[in-house]
Amino acid sequence: MSVSNHKQRLRDIENTGFGPNSGVEGGRLVNPDGSNNLKKRGIPVWERTSVYHTLLRMKRSHFFFFVFFLYTSINLFFAIVYFLTGVEHLVGGDGATTFFTKFMEAFFFSSQTLTTVGYGRVAPSGMLTNSIASVESLIGILVFAVMTGLIYGRFSRPRAYLLFSPSVIIAPFKDGKALMLRVATYKNNHLTDVEASATLALHIKENGKTVTKFYPLHLELSKIQSLALSWTLVHHITEESPLFHYTKKEVAETQMEVIVTIKAFDDHFSNIVQQRTSYSYNQVVYGAKFLPMFERSADGSHTIMELDKINAYELVKFPEAVNA
Amino acid sequence: MSVSNHKQRLRDIENTGFGPNSGVEGGRLVNPDGSNNLKKRGIPVWERTSVYHTLLRMKRSHFFFFVFFLYTSINLFFAIVYFLTGVEHLVGGDGATTFFTKFMEAFFFSSQTLTTVGYGRVAPSGMLTNSIASVESLIGILVFAVMTGLIYGRFSRPRAYLLFSPSVIIAPFKDGKALMLRVATYKNNHLTDVEASATLALHIKENGKTVTKFYPLHLELSKIQSLALSWTLVHHITEESPLFHYTKKEVAETQMEVIVTIKAFDDHFSNIVQQRTSYSYNQVVYGAKFLPMFERSADGSHTIMELDKINAYELVKFPEAVNA
Amino acid sequence: MSVSNHKQRLRDIENTGFGPNSGVEGGRLVNPDGSNNLKKRGIPVWERTSVYHTLLRMKRSHFFFFVFFLYTSINLFFAIVYFLTGVEHLVGGDGATTFFTKFMEAFFFSSQTLTTVGYGRVAPSGMLTNSIASVESLIGILVFAVMTGLIYGRFSRPRAYLLFSPSVIIAPFKDGKALMLRVATYKNNHLTDVEASATLALHIKENGKTVTKFYPLHLELSKIQSLALSWTLVHHITEESPLFHYTKKEVAETQMEVIVTIKAFDDHFSNIVQQRTSYSYNQVVYGAKFLPMFERSADGSHTIMELDKINAYELVKFPEAVNA
């Protein structure tokens, strides 16, 4: 009874961007990679898609396939145009006679124009073909301008390069217990002024209707000066914590989700970087504590961080019987 | 009488950048696209125009027309130069004999030089023509450097991609009423640390003279962690609100304008983005409430946001008679 | 006597970056364009100069002269190399026979290689010449990469584009007087969250030794939401003001300097921009007030800002005799 009162007394927050009482959400709210589990519709796909964002975040292999596909498509298009306007105006070359070899000559001339390599063994003659080639070389420069920018943008995009422990653990802490997860930078980057925030999402049945409630999770330490080694985020589960009143079973029933955001200043990019992740209830380990993930080098001259131990923990017993 | 007192008691703000008592403003202050309804003069147009800003914000079709126009102009210029300095120094080519074909040969040679495609079928010979071609290829590289930068700048410019509801509504709220408008991201971007602010502008007659007064509109929630779904900005019209004392008719007379600014951190750009809009009095809908604009997907696995419902509302009656 | 006490009571500030009691400074501290009137020495010029900063801020005409000079120098260098390693390995061309025409052929071949235009009318043959040309084309790409970046960097560098009134005036204000200056954006840029700060520097004789003291000048309004029209910065000269106790003559004797910094968020750049200026004592106008610099357009549809009136003021009498 008092538990139920407690639950009701806890102030949920409405400023999560997911809307208050948004009980219509489907599945988890945030994917483990930090993106929202959300689709948009109602306006055309080209209006609701940022081509820049898409090309910037696409898998590397897909991106290069896209570049190659675009290159071939433009060449094909111009090969057809040169063919239709008279392939005989492309002078020089191997003296192609068949339809296919003529077409390929136009295709390769197109690629030499688009990339501005312009060997000139095959060269345009006459007004029309010269005009088309002139436009194509302009298009080539502009298209590759965008590609250049994109490749560099992909390469240089400020990112936090954070490795989160795949599990969130419920560990003994002070006289009680705490929810803990661990984060470390996995590249040779250096973050300063690092801020962390954690939000709990619960899908609760109210009057037979499922509503989603959000609660901030207070962290023991929510800001550090510099993230050199690993950082263990600790949420002490006190009476004030929204987690205090939920049993393990209830956590599963409410499809608990913990959304974690890290924001920091990256020295090398000289820019703010941010990374987000989300833990669903089945990523919670009850009764465990993290093992250290760094050690002194053999010669004592530097510290070694072992990134494969980001999720290393050992199971522990709580002093008293606790269902987290 | 007390209403009038109230009106005078309200503190207007002078820090809007529009200047205190700026009764000389013409028409609306801020356009719906967020730009100021303002012209500048007194210094030459090239000094008061940022070419970069202009080219960056110009419509896409206009921009590409500009690029094509520039390309053709430079080619024409150099074609004339090559022609005047002796088109016979462009060796090779089709053996042009007429004025027109000779000129076009110079034109196409120019385009091949500018884009650095340089087929070489037509090539410069002699000191003068070689020098001109050498300078032209340098100019080509520099001009396309700027174009490359601009195209990528247009492409990658941090923008908020926010969709505002075209209407601002006066809806029942708590025991009274509130001014509400709705905003959502319409692209696959992700905003965090989102801040909103709203300012009310009124053109009031004081001693027969029209002066413009600005009032901040207090928002129930002015900051959210993350803008995943839509966000309804709510200004509760309490006694403290500058809107409390105006009837619908007075709102029109004072040419009420609500200026809304959203500022946020964009994850993908790793940059602050900002968008502004303005509502004039004829965009206000009295007695309405917004309808939900998201739902669960058929398979329950994710949430769907329907962007075409951004302005979806239904008319409602206020409990008591209210002129907002 | 009490004046003197007042002067001593005023808290000077030491956090200006100019060092406390830095009486050794020569001339004005900050130039009107906002740069420090300061030279550095003690380390070699190439270590204490940022080539990037220099090329980014150099006058446009100087920059393009630099680019042209660099282009010609590299071509000259490679022309000499081709000449020394045997100009006869550059096959094709006009069949040059004299020293000069041979050298120029090498020069033009170099420029065609550097810009990658590569007509091929003159082309390298043999191991050595081919190797040099191969290296030159690589250098060409890298050099123009930097030039491209610089041109775009110059073009797109976030700047505040602020116009400051050339004069700072002492105007009647409330029951006393105030120091005022005016600022406006002169391009089609849009600044939000604009912050201003003003610092007073005085060169005071203490025990026969000149020391520089800094005082913050409190502004009536130091932050505005948006800088659409002009903004008049107002420092009310109250008893708390360091200016209260100085006569016009003393202001000249102490070589008074007012350093003003404006910091804002630019919508188009999506970046923080900053501009600084400095007023020396001979830019102060005593007893004047600024005239409005904007008006309604003839058709009443928009506001017009007259930038040539940024310094427009009319002389006024102070109610009582005041020496500011």
Place this chain on the structure above:
Amino acid sequence: MSVSNHKQRLRDIENTGFGPNSGVEGGRLVNPDGSNNLKKRGIPVWERTSVYHTLLRMKRSHFFFFVFFLYTSINLFFAIVYFLTGVEHLVGGDGATTFFTKFMEAFFFSSQTLTTVGYGRVAPSGMLTNSIASVESLIGILVFAVMTGLIYGRFSRPRAYLLFSPSVIIAPFKDGKALMLRVATYKNNHLTDVEASATLALHIKENGKTVTKFYPLHLELSKIQSLALSWTLVHHITEESPLFHYTKKEVAETQMEVIVTIKAFDDHFSNIVQQRTSYSYNQVVYGAKFLPMFERSADGSHTIMELDKINAYELVKFPEAVNA
């Protein structure tokens, strides 16, 4: 005894990113250049290395060697491909007959294709060779796109260009003593809103085990408006200071380390810049004070900062006997 109590009473900080009680660290924590003295392992080297960061921060000579090496490698690769697929399809050229000259012809053709210089003296013929050349020119554009970006990124990367005094001194200050170090910008850059922070790291033996403790060092002035001349950071060693209770010998035993971070806004980059350094106990000078490092120019028109005097100090005696 009370000293020991004092030591224990001092609150150490846990928010340094080095982890609490991280007694396993080896050697100094932060290198003088501001990087962490840390190695990472446990995931493959290509996953824990940011190629972008590495290429951006690599020494200039190494970077250009890398570019040249990459260029040669790609050319070698394609030379082999052309050779294997039939070097006879590269028509024109010197009529090479030996294996080596044929290979080199393929190599140089490759370089002309990769850089898009494309003289065309040697040109591809036939389907296969044309296809390979077409792909190579695409690769060339993409590779040089990345190189272009990197070179410009290296060039334009926001950096603080701060010169720290190599020594940290213990100087007389007020009635006691203070730890001081000096910092100045050494390039023609201009920093505003400059913030400094200092952290003390001590390796203390607790129960026979070495643990690392961190303490914030309070600075007399931790923020200045503008860094024009030099700035002396001053930590007054009061009873509250963690340094108060350590003798010179103890400082060495605890391997004291002072980590200093400066964060500022750079006017020219319009960006936040940050620089960090670390002083180990053997860089501390006891009983000294810094000498001025700027003076008036001979003509009195500007100030001169002498950067070679950044570490200039004179030894002084403390009034009472002090072991810092």
